[in-house]
Structures are given as structure tokens and as C-alpha cells.
Amino acid sequence: MSRHILVAALCAPLAVPALADPLPSWDDAGAQAKIVAFVDSVTEEGGAGYVEPSRRIAVFDNDGTLWSEQPAYFQLFFALDFLKAEAEKDPSILTSPALKAGAAGDLEALAATGMDGLLEVIEVSHAGLSTEAFQARARDWATTAVHPTSGLTYAQMTYAPMVELLGYLRDNGFSTWIVSGGGVDFIRGFAEAAYGIPPWQVIGTRGRTEWDPVSKTVMKTGGVALIDDKEGKPVGIAQQIGVRPILAFGNSDGDYQMLDYVTSGEGPSLGLIVHHTDAAREFAYDREGHIGVLDRALDEAEGHGWVVVDMAAEWSTIWSGE
Amino acid sequence: MSRHILVAALCAPLAVPALADPLPSWDDAGAQAKIVAFVDSVTEEGGAGYVEPSRRIAVFDNDGTLWSEQPAYFQLFFALDFLKAEAEKDPSILTSPALKAGAAGDLEALAATGMDGLLEVIEVSHAGLSTEAFQARARDWATTAVHPTSGLTYAQMTYAPMVELLGYLRDNGFSTWIVSGGGVDFIRGFAEAAYGIPPWQVIGTRGRTEWDPVSKTVMKTGGVALIDDKEGKPVGIAQQIGVRPILAFGNSDGDYQMLDYVTSGEGPSLGLIVHHTDAAREFAYDREGHIGVLDRALDEAEGHGWVVVDMAAEWSTIWSGE
Ligand SMILES: [Ca+2]
Ligand SMILES: [Ca+2]
Numbered sequence: 001m002s003r004h005i006l007v008a009a010l011c012a013p014l015a016v017p018a019l020a021d022p023l024p025s026w027d028d029a030g031a032q033a034k035i036v037a038f039v040d041s042v043t044e045e046g047g048a049g050y051v052e053p054s055r056r057i058a059v060f061d062n063d064g065t066l067w068s069e070q071p072a073y074f075q076l077f078f079a080l081d082f083l084k085a086e087a088e089k090d091p092s093i094l095t096s097p098a099l100k101a102g103a104a105g106d107l108e109a110l111a112a113t114g115m116d117g118l119l120e121v122i123e124v125s126h127a128g129l130s131t132e133a134f135q136a137r138a139r140d141w142a143t144t145a146v147h148p149t150s151g152l153t154y155a156q157m158t159y160a161p162m163v164e165l166l167g168y169l170r171d172n173g174f175s176t177w178i179v180s181g182g183g184v185d186f187i188r189g190f191a192e193a194a195y196g197i198p199p200w201q202v203i204g205t206r207g208r209t210e211w212d213p214v215s216k217t218v219m220k221t222g223g224v225a226l227i228d229d230k231e232g233k234p235v236g237i238a239q240q241i242g243v244r245p246i247l248a249f250g251n252s253d254g255d256y257q258m259l260d261y262v263t264s265g266e267g268p269s270l271g272l273i274v275h276h277t278d279a280a281r282e283f284a285y286d287r288e289g290h291i292g293v294l295d296r297a298l299d300e301a302e303g304h305g306w307v308v309v310d311m312a313a314e315w316s317t318i319w320s321g322e
Numbered sequence: 323m324s325r326h327i328l329v330a331a332l333c334a335p336l337a338v339p340a341l342a343d344p345l346p347s348w349d350d351a352g353a354q355a356k357i358v359a360f361v362d363s364v365t366e367e368g369g370a371g372y373v374e375p376s377r378r379i380a381v382f383d384n385d386g387t388l389w390s391e392q393p394a395y396f397q398l399f400f401a402l403d404f405l406k407a408e409a410e411k412d413p414s415i416l417t418s419p420a421l422k423a424g425a426a427g428d429l430e431a432l433a434a435t436g437m438d439g440l441l442e443v444i445e446v447s448h449a450g451l452s453t454e455a456f457q458a459r460a461r462d463w464a465t466t467a468v469h470p471t472s473g474l475t476y477a478q479m480t481y482a483p484m485v486e487l488l489g490y491l492r493d494n495g496f497s498t499w500i501v502s503g504g505g506v507d508f509i510r511g512f513a514e515a516a517y518g519i520p521p522w523q524v525i526g527t528r529g530r531t532e533w534d535p536v537s538k539t540v541m542k543t544g545g546v547a548l549i550d551d552k553e554g555k556p557v558g559i560a561q562q563i564g565v566r567p568i569l570a571f572g573n574s575d576g577d578y579q580m581l582d583y584v585t586s587g588e589g590p591s592l593g594l595i596v597h598h599t600d601a602a603r604e605f606a607y608d609r610e611g612h613i614g615v616l617d618r619a620l621d622e623a624e625g626h627g628w629v630v631v632d633m634a635a636e637w638s639t640i641w642s643g644e
């Protein structure tokens with residue numbers, strides 16, 4: 001071996017087997033090949049589809065796309081768990097039918113109190129503390145509280161194939177972002193540990209906040225400042241990223257406008273939809289229901305070129321913590 | 323030379339002279355040494371002040387901190403230049419005293435029309451187009467329009483010492499952010515070329531925006547949604563970054579709360595203030611004036627441990643384009 005070759009061999013990065021599957025939890029029924037072809041294309045220097053790394057921006061819905069959302073949004077379970085714990089310490093806080101229903105875990109009675117009742121329950125856990133303290137509260141809950149039917153912690157109910165995909169995209173120079181109808185500080189509490197997504201790459205529904213010059217913190221004061229859903233998703237992206245992403249992944253009609261925005265740019269783009277088809281291993285739902293309705297986006301996916309991922313057929317594993 | 327040493331020598335990164343001055347436009351009258359000591363401390367692995375790279379977040383005011391702001395905010399010159407050009411094409415657009423004063427460049431008469439008049443002038447150039455088209459408009463203007471007294475383009479009036487500092491911080495693993503009372507999309511138009519700061523690391527005052535399903539863009543619809551000044555700065559930081567930064571640099575009382583927030587965290591932090599002391603080379607102003615008033619923050623800087631940078635004494639060069 002010449003000295004030249006020896007040096008090259010010693011200096012080379014650790015060789016990665018060229019054919020290692022970067023997405024082992026994906027069974028190739030169409031989506032995986034399209035994802036890999038898109039990534040290969042935008043990363044091929046000199047290629048017609050090349051996109052510089054800083055513009056390889058990928059946005060992901062959270063509920064139903066990165067983790068489960070049944071039988072209710074996990075953020076509601078968080079609020080209810082907190083309310084129950086507070087009520088055990090001091091039952092006198094249950095001053096309304098909504099709070100009583102929430103503390104009893106009676107989702108039907110809570111629903112009967114309408115949106116005002118729901119917000120009242122949510123604000124018990126979401127207001128009157130700093131954004132930092134709230135993130136810590138959400139983090140603790142996500143990693144310790146247990147989901148009512150799966151027996152896993154909520155943090156274990158992130159989707160293994162999606163966590164793999166996030167890492168695969170980052171390995172290929174992408175930045176990965178969450179764009180969620182869920183609360184931004186709630187998701188920031190666990191997104192870095194769960195998904196490798198830092199707080200500043202989370203966009204979500206925002207409560208009102210105020211600077212508190214005494215505690216020197218930004219306090220959550222209750223109420224809602226931005227609903228980051230439907231047409232709010234492109235608005236939130238424009239506010240926080242300021243550049244049109246090139247890849248979007250959602251699971252419901254709430255992601256329609258985000259998918260439409262991302263796949264209407266001038267350069268290459270890819271839109272994807274998780275289709276919840278697996279009642280045996282997860283939950284099966286699409287056109288009807290109280291959460292994650294996928295109807296118009298399912299009808300129009302083919303026309304837009306959006307890739308619909310059949311969970312039952314394409315994901316060999318569902319949850320990260322299985 | 324043994325083969326082992328030879329390999330090490332060939333594989334080593336290009337050696338950087340250890341004593342090269344990373345901030346050549348800074349004369350050391352105190353501030354430079356404090357900046358370097360802080361950076362050395364937070365980057366020293368195993369040291370008591372070590373901060374992991376993802377949390378080395380540095381926030382900068384823009385007007386008067388990263389570029390000049392006299393005799394008026396540059397964004398106002400942008401609005402006036404646009405209004406003049408539009409009025410030359412079609413004088414019938416000048417339907418109010420404010421618009422007439424603006425197109426004539428009569429800042430005094432414009433000021434007499436109050437905040438409503440000012441907003442009317444600004445909205446001519448800031449509404450009715452997509453965020454992407456607006457950013458392109460701002461970029462073109464910043465690199466071609468010429469400042470009334472310096473003879474430089476506005477993009478050339480960024481501060482060379484601050485551009486150096488941004489690069490020095492990034493070389494040491496920091497992320498660099500703008501937190502400005504100026505318009506977020508205006509700054510995003512030129513911040514990447516001027517400062518190396520990408521659009522998603524710009525926080526600023528925001529106009530209202532809406533998703534337009536026909537053009538598939540996010541449109542600027544006029545009005546103001548967030549004033550990112552004073553107590554709005556920590557609020558904007560909490561909204562967009564979601565984590566308390568460790569370094570803040572401002573130049574006026576509008577940065578007081580941001581400085582207070584950043585330097586009140588649990589770990590190491592550094593607050594800095596540009597003091598405009600150089601009437602000969604730039605502009606001299608602090609406690610009085612219509613722009614960039616530095617009064618309370620100057621009085622309280624010592625008590626907070628904030629470093630006041632004396633521009634005349636500490637900057638050997640002022641503008642990047644000199
Ligand atoms: Ca969803
Ligand atoms: Ca300023």
C-alpha cells in the first residue's frame with residue numbers, strides 16, 4: 001500500500017455501508033422510494049434539482065403525524081392530568097361544570113360545556129407560569145404519564161418511522177421543523193428529546209404572553225394569540241421561518257394549506273400525508289371523527305402529487321417505545 | 323518523521339495562528355477583552371461556564387446596533403423611496419397630506435401627520451404583496467439606494483466591527499439572531515447577505531399576514547400584529563426561539579427588557595450596548611432625540627454588569643462599505 005493511499009484510508013470518515021437502509025421501519029410500498037428519490041435529487045450537487053442545505057427545510061405536523069392523537073389530543077390528557085392532581089390537593093378549585101367534568105375525566109360532560117369549558121380546563125395548566133416553567137411541566141408529563149389504552153408513556157408514542165425520517169433528512173442537510181395546531185410551548189417541552197427538534201424549530205398555536213419585569217421571565221397569561229392550523233399554518237411558517245419549505249408532512253385537512261403552500265414553490269418540493277389505516281396496531285380513521293379528519297386532502301392528494309402513506313402497509317413498526 | 327506523526331499532520335485541519343485577532347476592527351478599550359473572555363469561558367469544555375453549542379444563542383438589535391439609524395430609521399427611507407417612485411408613475415396615488423409630504427421627502431410635514439400618517443406612508447410599500455416579493459423589494463433597495471449623508475448604500479452602512487463579531491461568535495458555535503423593532507420581512511430581505519443571518523433567525527415587528535389560496539403565498543395585508551420593541555423583545559424571543567439567549571447586544575432603552583431578560587438567566591450571560599459617541603465618523607446621540615434614546619439603560623448598565631461600547635474609542639472602522 002503506498003503512503004498516499006494509506007493516508008487517504010486513515011483520513012477518510014468511517015465508511016458507511018452504501019446500501020444500509022436509512023429507513024428500516026419503512027416497508028417500501030411506494031412512499032419510501034419517493035422520499036429517497038427526492039432526497040437524492042435535492043442533495044445531488046450540480047443536479048437540476050439541487051437545493052442548498054440552508055433551504056432544505058422540512059415541516060411536520062405533530063398530532064397524528066409525529067405521534068398519536070387518539071382517543072383525544074395528548075395535550076388534553078396533559079391538561080386533565082394536571083387538573084386532577086391540583087383538584088386532589090385542593091377540591092375548591094373546581095368552580096365550574098367544565099372543571100368538575102375535567103377532574104372526573106368525563107370527556108363527554110366536558111365536551112358538553114363547549115369550547116369555553118375546554119379552554120377553562122386547559123388554562124388551569126397553561127397559564128400563570130413562565131414559558132420556561134411550562135416547558136418543564138410538559139416535559140415531565142410526556143415522559144412519565146401513561147396513555148389510557150397503549151400503556152406507554154406519551155413520549156413513547158412517537159412514530160418510529162417518522163423519528164427515523166427526521167434523522168435521515170437531517171443527515172442529508174435538512175432542517176426539520178414542527179408546524180402544529182398544538183401548543184408551541186407544550187411541544188417545545190419534549191420535541192428536542194423526542195424528535196431532535198430544538199425549541200426554535202417548533203411553530204404552534206400560541207397563548208398570550210407578557211414580559212414580567214419582577215421575575216424576569218415571559219409569563220403565559222392565558223387565552224390564544226395564534227391558531228396554527230389550516231390557513232394559520234402557512235402564516236405561522238411565514239412568520240417564523242420566513243422562507244417557503246420544500247417538504248411538508250401532515251395527516252389531516254388541517255394540513256391542506258401547509259401542503260399546498262410548500263408544494264407550490266418554484267423549485268422541487270414534496271408533500272406527504274400519513275393515512276391512519278391500522279386499527280390493529282394504532283387507530284384507523286380518516287374522513288369522519290372529532291380529530292384528524294382527512295377528507296379533502298385525501299381526495300386531492302393525487303392531483304397535487306402528494307404521497308399518501310398507508311400506515312398499515314408501509315410502517316413495520318409504529319411507536320418508538322414499543 | 324514517523325508514519326504516525328505524518329498521518330496526524332496530514333489529517334489535521336489547517337492550523338490557525340493562535341494569536342490572530344478575531345476582531346480586527348475593535349480597539350481594545352475594555353469591551354473586546356470582555357467579549358473574548360466570555361466566549362472563551364462558554365466554549366471551554368469541562369469549564370464551569372461551559373454552554374453547549376445549541377444554547378449559545380446571541381441576540382442583536384438591528385437599528386443603531388448592526389447598522390446606522392440616522393437621520394431616520396432606514397426603513398422609513400425605504401418607504402419614502404418607494405412612495406416617490408410610485409408617485410412619479412402615478413401622482414394620483416397621493417390622496418392625503420401624509421402621502422404628499424412623504425413623496426416630497428418633507429419629514430417635518432410628515433411627522434406633523436402623526437402616527438396614522440406615518441403608517442399610511444409605510445403601508446404603500448409594505449402591504450398588498452407576498453412576504454417573498456416584499457423581501458426581494460427590501461433586498462434590492464438596501465443594495466442599490468444611497469443614504470442621504472454618507473453616500474453609501476444602506477447595505478454598506480452595516481457596522482464592520484459588528485459583522486466581525488457575528489462571524490466570531492458563529493465560529494465559536496453560537497447562533498446569531500436579530501431582535502428588532504424594525505419590520506421582520508424588511509430585515510429578512512438583506513440580513514443573510516449583510517450579516518450571515520438567515521430569515522428564520524430574524525425576529526421583528528410584524529405586519530398582519532394572510533394565506534392567499536389563489537396565489538399560494540402569504541400576503542402582507544397591512545397593519546401591525548406585533549411591536550417587537552421594549553417588553554415586546556423578550557416576548558418575541560420567547561415566541562420564536564423559546565429559550566433564553568445568553569448574549570444580547572443593543573443600543574437604546576428599547577433594548578432594556580431584552581438585556582434584562584438575557585442577563586437574568588441561571589447560567590453565564592453577557593449584555594452589551596453600543597454607545598454612539600462618534601459625531602465625526604458616524605453620529606453622536608444618547609439621552610435625547612427622536613431615535614435610539616439611551617438613557618435608563620445607560621444609567622443602569624454598570625449595576626447590571628452590561629458592557630457599554632464606546633464607538634469612538636473602540637471601533638477602528640465604522641461601516642462595512644467604507
Ligand atoms: Ca395532525
Ligand atoms: Ca436600536
